[in-house]
Amino acid sequence: MAPTWTLFLLFPIIACATVTSKKVCGPPPVTDGVDETTLKRVYEAGEEVALTCEQGYSPSTPTTQRITCLASGEWTQSDLACSLKMCPIPRPLQPLARGRTEAPFKSVLNYTCDDGYVMQGANESRCLHDGSWSNPPPLCKAVNCPLPTPPRDGRIVHDQPVTGTSTMYGQGWTYECNPPKAPSHERGSCRADGRATEPPVCREVSCSIPAGIPNGFITFAVMRQHGYKEKVKYGCNEHYVLDGEAEVQCQNTGTWSVRPVCRAPCKVGIKRGRIFYNARKLWISDLKPNRVLHREPVVFYCRNRAEKCGYPVASTCDDGTLDIPECFVEPGKVEYTLRASSLPSEITMCAASPPASTTSPAGPARPA
Template sequence: MAPTLVWLLLCQLTLYTTVTSKKVCSRPPLTDGIDESTLKRVYEVGEEVTLTCGQGYLASTAASQRIACTGTGEWTQSNLACSREGRTEAPFKTVYVMQGANESRCLHDGTWSNPPPLCKAVNCPLPKPPGDGRIVHNKPVTGTTTMYGQSWTYECNPPKAPSYEKGACMADGRATEPPVCRDVSCSIPSGIPNGFITFAVMRQHRYKETVKYGCNDHYVLDGDAEIHCQNTGNWSSKPVCRAPCKVGIKRGRIFYNASKLWIGDLKPNRILHGEHVAFYCLNKADRCGYPVATTCNDGILPIPECFQEPGKVEYNLRPKTLPSEITMCAASPPASPTNST
């Protein structure tokens, strides 16, 4: 019994090994340009795959290239190669230059006067850095050329500044010539109306040094708070401090800062630049009120033409009849010369 039992165990082990060691093929090895979109991760023995070139690539052969997964877990050989030659779509911003005659005439002997011209993509040689600086490319560059439209920035060793900062590959196939690195300084920074300079030493500043501005209380900074010394020796644009506004009515109600206020309760009477205020107007036809918004702009707050400031008696004795207190209209009336919104 013992030899028979051992023989059965060996048969089962052999069967188990045969089943579990079945070979499969992983995704086939691919060369550049072959379309991978329809490929699976794993294939069983005997499965076949048809290889094709992706969009923009030309196949080296017209015959379909089928490969099969073999029992060794490897793929059969393929001689398909995909080339960028014959690509029909041009990279973004690519410019082509025509080499050869731009016209050809049919001659009496049945031939053409000129062969077809060639259209060649414009490339530029790699740009030269300034003598005392370097180039920072906006995109990674490989090889010895750049494409039309690619750009870069010139930098000089501090404290020098480039005579110009930007360069690019141009349509005529030339790269921008390198700038000259030179000493540049900007004048002592000056103040701004209703504002001040923060954290700055009052001296001449070198290229790329900065100065920061702030505004007095209740003034709003319009523009970049920080300016810098440019390669031209001038400062970049200074910001402006925009003035607050006063609501120029004595009687009435406004809607400001998410609240409905009597003008006497607006203390202090001040609206910051860029803030909105709504005045209440009367729709005489429907006897209802509606709000009209206006905006403070550097000390000036326009009052809507449709707003009518109530008299003292009406304001003090009959405030509930004012447009701000009666039923609000379902919709504001259309604008007109006598009823501006």
């Protein structure tokens, strides 16, 4: 009997399982100031996250904001906004802050003192997370100097009464020597480095015979050398104006203080026309003598042809020179004699003067 072979085919049984991909959420989107230290990189659908603000930031809502990771991989919306906390700027500093009254969290105030003042306190302050400053504003205390030493053969005259053994920065004094001596320097003060000015040397000083001035004279003075602080007085010839101090003094340097100058009068350089001078409106022929003094204003009249009106322009005498405004047109003989009523000085005055070239500061108010 022939053998029977039986073939067994073994087929592997493959179990097929259906896998459903489940979406996850990344870190939630946040705005500036939201605390990110507790956030994860990946969240499962359905997980919730409580959003809070960092230190130094204030939440826009009083309750905790919660957002949820959705099955779509997106987050629910959040209304949380975090704003910087503010620190009130100290009132004495507000003018320097250009009107601002608050500074945001992490701002830094840097303090300095003027020369001659020493700072007491911290030189900077930071706006903290709770809306306060890390340090109060410091105080700037004036530097003190020991009382100055008087000069040999002299004394000190303080500008303000002094008590104790020191004086404050900025306070000054005058050095005086016993006559006829003069101090090598007259003024002293408490300096920013905390030291008083060194005392001067007292020595004899004289000034040369005082010199005269053009168009002027020395009054009641003996023509001799003069000692320290002696004075002479100057005056000007008739119609000349004194410019500067009338009295000059012999200084501690052996020289005179600045002499004054006698300024010359001016002639009004027109032949025909009307002017306003010395509170009067007058024809140039009535200005007798034709002379105005230094620094005195003279008003001329110009014509606005477009508006058919006149307007005044001032010029000022300056040491013998009186410039005529460019807009002034001197009338001819016939116009001046027969049609004077049509001159710019006689017609209606303009409501407003147009820009005009002048050679001096604005003169007096427009005459009627």
